Amino acid sequence: xxxxxxxxxxxxxxxxxxxxxxxxxxxxxxxxxxxxxxxxxxxxxxxxxxxxxxxxxxxxxxxxxxxxxxxxxxxxxxxxxxxxxxxxxxxxxxxxxxxxxxxxxxxxxxxxxxxxxxxxxxxxxxxxxxxxxxxxxxxxxxxxxxxxxxxxxxxxxxxxxxxxxxxxxxxxxxxxxxxxxxxxxxxxxxxxxxxxxxxxxxxxxxxxxxxxxxxxxxxxxxxxxxxxxxxxxxxxxxxxxxxxxxxxxxxxxxxxxxxxxxxxxxxxxxxxxxxxxxxxxxxxxxxxxxxxxxxxxxxxxxxxxxxxxxxxxxxxxxxxxxxxxxxxxxxxxxxxxxxxxxxxxxxxxxxxxxxxxxxxxxxxxxxxxxxxxxxxxxxxxxxxxxxxxxxxxxxxxxxxxxxx
Amino acid sequence: xxxxxxxxxxxxxxxxxxxxxxxxxxxxxxxxxxxxxxxxxxxxxxxxxxxxxxxxxxxxxxxxxxxxxxxxxxxxxxxxxxxxxxxxxxxxxxxxxxxxxxxxxxxxxxxxxxxxxxxxxxxxxxxxxxxxxxxxxxxxxxxxxxxxxxxxxxxxxxxxxxxxxxxxxxxxxxxxxxxxxxxxxxxxxxxxxxxxxxxxxxxxxxxxxxxxxxxxxxxxxxxxxxxxxxxxxxxxxxxxxxxxxxxxxxxxxxxxxxxxxxxxxxxxxxxxxxxxxxxxxxxxxxxxxxxxxxxxxxxxxxxxxxxxxxxxxxxxxxxxxxxxxxxx
Numbered sequence: 001x002x003x004x005x006x007x008x009x010x011x012x013x014x015x016x017x018x019x020x021x022x023x024x025x026x027x028x029x030x031x032x033x034x035x036x037x038x039x040x041x042x043x044x045x046x047x048x049x050x051x052x053x054x055x056x057x058x059x060x061x062x063x064x065x066x067x068x069x070x071x072x073x074x075x076x077x078x079x080x081x082x083x084x085x086x087x088x089x090x091x092x093x094x095x096x097x098x099x100x101x102x103x104x105x106x107x108x109x110x111x112x113x114x115x116x117x118x119x120x121x122x123x124x125x126x127x128x129x130x131x132x133x134x135x136x137x138x139x140x141x142x143x144x145x146x147x148x149x150x151x152x153x154x155x156x157x158x159x160x161x162x163x164x165x166x167x168x169x170x171x172x173x174x175x176x177x178x179x180x181x182x183x184x185x186x187x188x189x190x191x192x193x194x195x196x197x198x199x200x201x202x203x204x205x206x207x208x209x210x211x212x213x214x215x216x217x218x219x220x221x222x223x224x225x226x227x228x229x230x231x232x233x234x235x236x237x238x239x240x241x242x243x244x245x246x247x248x249x250x251x252x253x254x255x256x257x258x259x260x261x262x263x264x265x266x267x268x269x270x271x272x273x274x275x276x277x278x279x280x281x282x283x284x285x286x287x288x289x290x291x292x293x294x295x296x297x298x299x300x301x302x303x304x305x306x307x308x309x310x311x312x313x314x315x316x317x318x319x320x321x322x323x324x325x326x327x328x329x330x331x332x333x334x335x336x337x338x339x340x341x342x343x344x345x346x347x348x349x350x351x352x353x354x355x356x357x358x359x360x361x362x363x364x365x366x367x368x369x370x371x372x373x374x375x376x377x378x379x380x381x382x383x384x385x386x387x388x389x390x391x392x393x394x395x396x397x398x399x400x401x402x403x404x
Numbered sequence: 405x406x407x408x409x410x411x412x413x414x415x416x417x418x419x420x421x422x423x424x425x426x427x428x429x430x431x432x433x434x435x436x437x438x439x440x441x442x443x444x445x446x447x448x449x450x451x452x453x454x455x456x457x458x459x460x461x462x463x464x465x466x467x468x469x470x471x472x473x474x475x476x477x478x479x480x481x482x483x484x485x486x487x488x489x490x491x492x493x494x495x496x497x498x499x500x501x502x503x504x505x506x507x508x509x510x511x512x513x514x515x516x517x518x519x520x521x522x523x524x525x526x527x528x529x530x531x532x533x534x535x536x537x538x539x540x541x542x543x544x545x546x547x548x549x550x551x552x553x554x555x556x557x558x559x560x561x562x563x564x565x566x567x568x569x570x571x572x573x574x575x576x577x578x579x580x581x582x583x584x585x586x587x588x589x590x591x592x593x594x595x596x597x598x599x600x601x602x603x604x605x606x607x608x609x610x611x612x613x614x615x616x617x618x619x620x621x622x623x624x625x626x627x628x629x630x631x632x633x634x635x636x637x638x639x640x641x642x643x644x645x646x647x648x649x650x651x652x653x654x655x656x657x658x659x660x661x662x663x664x665x666x667x668x669x670x671x672x673x674x675x676x677x678x679x680x681x682x683x684x685x686x687x688x689x690x691x692x693x694x695x696x697x698x699x700x701x702x703x704x705x706x707x708x709x710x711x712x713x714x715x716x717x718x719x720x721x722x723x724x725x726x727x728x729x730x731x732x
Binding site: 015018361383 | 660667694701705709712
């Protein structure tokens, strides 16, 4: 067990670093990137002058902000582990202070073509950045040590941690409640469907589950808003707010009367719809899964043995059949951890729920790449932890499995 | 003597049937699957004829007739079967063109990712050893990325830097002709197809690898190898046909996955952008006006509901037809 854990954690570390490299590369090495976008915009504007025009110092600012003057590997390690920050000093001696780590102004070479055209081409380096220069720059402690740096657009220059913490409670409450409800409702439905296979209950439930897991989730969100928000309001019934987590101002509603904005009732009303839609979608998937694995377990010999021993039916179903049927279910649980954190991006977007899924969308919409990177990184980490936990859980639900 | 044996054999047992014929017969008996198939064929056929059927030009804007309800007329008397959107564009026309984009994207994505999955899964399962290790580790690595998150990031980066990515001209032309869109819009569609298929092959590869592993040690493979049949021929002639039925189900359900994936991306604004119509972005705009015109999301969401359900029922029917344990 111990050797297994050590080996797995080492593997996880390697995967984590690899995925950090890949996601970093995705955001910064992809064709385009902040500077090329600015240059393209500059070219579109042509020689136009004025407040809107992009000037050289704008480009310089962007370069400084994203440390684009540093060489790629240096930039990456500074982002990942906050290294290097300056020359290594041992005692009073400085080492590697003269090491070139970047290029402030690229050298320009004028190319003259035989047909008379001239072109400026970047070649070599006119003014280099040395390791010594890094001491004066602001640096993060590295994403690997939990320092995600600062947001570039959404909350300019504020730590990303603050941004994430302000959204996290919304996502945790929404996802936590709906996952809990789905387990509490979905498992019994799955078990009952399997025990009464082909009964009317089973037919209705499998059809619902089939529809629930095949349609896109935003469809159910929109349908719910239409029914419980738009139509209910038009019919003068108590309705549910169509979006957001709290209201801006007090509002009145038939039967319930005036609802103070920000009160518990207000927040609860806002919470019902996103939570129920998510729960419905989760139940659809999970009850099908439980039903399937119960159907495989029920005809087994040990279930018949348990019955013939004269055990109560409930004990046969729960501690003999369900316990074994839950073993494959454990793999699904690995996804819960990142889901709790990442939120349901589509549902949060439909209901305008200010959670982390919306934050990711905002970050991508507004080019706040550092925020998007931080969110992705945390999700990958949580997914890896989830896999590890589900492996360990396997040994709990099935003692026959030994981890080596 | 031997002919006598053969004839008595024929009398006792049912005649031997080609597996594909029996599969087809079982599928034909599956009523919901056949209805679904009919619906899908009609929708797909209509979408291919979009330029001929559509009553209006795709992007025609009627300024004095925005957000018309179904069956309402413009002031000058032109009928809009399914009403108009927030810019006064005819919904029926746009949904027809959108059907072409959405369904073809879904099919192409499923074709590409199934092909990648089959090739990699076959190689990993058949050769084992370091080939298997390399492919399996890549597969695990790709599935470490959180699904929708990475899809959104890749799509947003690609779309943002669209101008820096150049496809060969013939490819843009081909895509434009296939999807009945302009060449300028084609690049976006190509990018979305590539994104979805490059992130969507892992499930197929895993399935194919498992199927190959289960067949690889069978005596007939050994016999083929003893006869000196080449690896490629064994894989294509002996392993692939055995894996074909589950692959067909996987391909069918993959179409739905891609359909929902593309719709989700376009719905969130990171997929194919307006004015190229897709079911996802049409629904996204309809959603913004649902408080004032509640029929808009119903009209815009109806095709995706029908097609998604139909594909799933068809996939389900195929699975039932293939699995001998299930009763049809």
